Amino acid sequence: MSTGTINSQKTALEFKSTSLTVPVLLLSGNDLPAIDEQLKEKVAQAPEFFRNSPLLIDLQKLNAQNLVLDFADIVATVRSHGFMPVGIRGGNEQQNQVALAMNLPVHSLHGSNTPLISKEPAKQPLPTPEPPPSTPAASNVENKLITQPVRSGQRVYAKGDLIVTATVSAGAEIMAEGNIHVYGSLRGRALAGVLGNAESRIFCSDLQAELISIAGTYQLRDDLSQHAPHKPVQISLANQKLIIKEL
Structure with missing residues (x-):
C-alpha cells in the first residue's frame, strides 16, 4: 500500500503593508x-x-x-x-x-x-499625505481599546480612535489616526491624527507627557510644564497651535 506525505508546515511569515511613523x-x-x-x-x-x-x-x-x-x-x-x-x-x-x-x-x-x-521652529505643522475622504461607515476605521498599562518601549497604533484605560508609561508611544483617550496618567508620547486629521483630539486624565502631537504639530515636555498635572485636559489643534484646556 502506497503512502503519501502531507505537508503540514504552516506559513512562517507574510508581508503586509502598514502605516508607520518615523x-x-x-x-x-x-x-x-x-x-x-x-x-x-x-x-x-x-x-x-x-x-x-x-x-x-x-x-x-x-x-x-x-x-x-x-x-x-x-x-x-x-x-x-x-x-x-x-x-x-x-x-x-x-x-x-x-x-x-x-x-x-x-x-x-x-x-x-x-x-x-530641523533648524526650523519645532511647532510648525509637518507635511502629511492627503487624508482620505471620511465616510460614515469607513471599513478601514478600527478603534482600539487598551485596558493594560502601556509600558516603556511599547508602541500602540490605532487606525481609528485609541482608548487607553490605564497608564501610558514614560518611554511608551501611542499613535492613532483619530482621537486618543487616556484615562490613566499619560507620561509617554501621544500622537493623534497621524495621517493629517487636524480635527483629532487628545483627552487625558493626567498630562505628564514627554510629547504630544496632533496632525504633526507637537509640543515637548518643557512646553507642557505650565499645565498642572493630575487634572483632566483636552488637547486640540487650532491655527497650527496645540490648545490645552482643562475639562
Whole structure:
C-alpha cells in the first residue's frame, strides 16, 4: 500500500503593508559641529522620546542649496546621539550610493512624516499625505481599546480612535489616526491624527507627557510644564497651535 506525505508546515511569515511613523532629520545646513550641537540640545529636551529612535535623513534642502556634506559623517553623528538611521531621502546619486553601501535604503520624497528635527521652529505643522475622504461607515476605521498599562518601549497604533484605560508609561508611544483617550496618567508620547486629521483630539486624565502631537504639530515636555498635572485636559489643534484646556 502506497503512502503519501502531507505537508503540514504552516506559513512562517507574510508581508503586509502598514502605516508607520518615523522621525525625519531635515538638514538645511552643512555645518557638522552645529548639527551635532543642535542634535544634543534636541535630545536633551526629550531623552526618552529620542533614545534608540529610528530616523530618516532628508537631504533635499541641503542639495537644493548645493551644500556639500559627507553622508557617512552625518550618519556617524546621528548615531552618536542614540538615533538609528533607517534610510536617506532627497539625496543625490553619490549620497544614495553611499547610503546603499551602508545598507541604508533610499526612500522616495513622497510619504508621511512624523515630527521633523530641523533648524526650523519645532511647532510648525509637518507635511502629511492627503487624508482620505471620511465616510460614515469607513471599513478601514478600527478603534482600539487598551485596558493594560502601556509600558516603556511599547508602541500602540490605532487606525481609528485609541482608548487607553490605564497608564501610558514614560518611554511608551501611542499613535492613532483619530482621537486618543487616556484615562490613566499619560507620561509617554501621544500622537493623534497621524495621517493629517487636524480635527483629532487628545483627552487625558493626567498630562505628564514627554510629547504630544496632533496632525504633526507637537509640543515637548518643557512646553507642557505650565499645565498642572493630575487634572483632566483636552488637547486640540487650532491655527497650527496645540490648545490645552482643562475639562
